[in-house]
Amino acid sequence: MNVAVAQDANGPRVCLCVDDFGLHDGINHAVFALLRLQRVQAVSVMVGGSTWEQGARALRRYDPQQLDVGLHLDLTECPLPPMAKQTHRHLLLRVYSRSLDAHALRDQIDAQLDAFEQAMGRAPVYVDGHQHVHQLPMIRDALLQVIAHRYPVNPPWLRSTRSPQAAAHLDLRTQFKSRIIDLLGNHALSARAKRIGVQQNARLLGVYDFRGDAASYRRRVQYWLSAAEDGDVLMCHPGLPSHMQDAIAAARHVEFAMLLAPEFEAMLAAAQVRLLPMSRILANPR
Template sequence: MDDFGLNQGINQAVLALAHQGRVQAVSCMVGGPAWAEGAQALRALDRCRVEAGLHLDLTECPLQPALRQPLGRLIVRAYLHRLDVPALRTEIRAQLDAFEQAMGRAPAYVDGHQHVHQLPMVRTLLLQELGRRYPAGGLWLRATRSPQGVAHADARTGFKSHVIASLGGRALSALARRQGLRQNARLLGVYDFTGGAPAYRARLERWLHAARDGDLLMCHPGLPTQAPDVLAAARQDEWAVLSAPGWADALAAAGVRLQPMGQILG
């Protein structure tokens, strides 16, 4: 579940789903307005059942406000190698520090808000810091590999999945292998955040039936909140589907068993 800490509605939805056994990973935005409050509740969850990871954020709530920039601009500057290296290194370290201080432990994994962790320059500095900070490894990284052959509801959804994977996913995986860091097999759950709850339910069923061992299903549920959020409607649609009584039946119909990724990867 992504974006924990961004607002209270997201925190409430993720924690409720975790208590129902429907969440195995929580990706944390340590610069989010609701992070401090959410971290306290997150610490109380059984870490053997729910992994907590750092959701590296450079576009919404970085700890250095001057570093914040729209995703499009960040992508261009990353590929032109025009990012501020000292500032970026400081931000990565600060976000890992903030996670450790709030949770009392290292993250079980690292991924990126809007998948920024795989961009040029970002991925290099991130893996350098992970190697320096956690020389024994142990954590895993989110891979954005697109699931080939999965039926998409529309061309836009399939295109978005491939675009995300193309923005540094292969290069990140190569760096991760050289450093001995584990990754999920493929990334499911990419869509355009439209269509309402019925469409999301249909997508979820397709993703579950397409899932293989080691795949990661990305979700963004949320409850209503006063905080501004461009994905508010989609988050509530996801919540409606993921919290519904039929969730166990959907898993059984697809032959899927959910498990923390760290345990799957061994």
């Protein structure tokens, strides 16, 4: 069953986006399994990841009309040399103290876009950020400057982290994290992006603290689908076991099992959600 076209044509159109492709082989294998079932419409790639280049060779064979492939801008986990790996907290301190080298930052963004284009043979359809760094002070300005310079026509869309409305039946930690991510720079990024004609998704679903069992993740997915509005992105982080250390490995396994299960298809139908690439949603606004 093709879940991308099976639901009510009047229901909300949502893009299911997998983050962290290329970080390790377990994530890549999970992505390709979900792609075979047409459960994924966007893949965010980390060009500094250990399995990016081999994964890109397979990823580029997918029809760009059916799958958005974007750059998952990474300044913490595995940025490209000469930028060193750093914690998210350290990066936050540097951007809010304005101590990050703006020239080096633009060079890093350009280098990651170069690596993407070299491997994929085309520009990214969108750009977002690992740990949402693309919206932070300094980084959002550098990113938009690079995008305006490199892609004056048909620029990539940018991920908005605008949070959905709070829900009484959703745990407070999940609501709090979603709101904090939004407050860390979404409004400023969206205002600047709009001024230069860069499109964005409506809201970001899928934010949680990576805790809990399969039942708690199922409840979250049900809420996100029931609350979905046209043009939302549903972010996910599925993965299979890997020899590499991964701080959210357990959550990745839970997410993969949920997205792979026939139950997920039934949840989509119940919520009347249609899964489509965001580029197609943005090209045909309601």
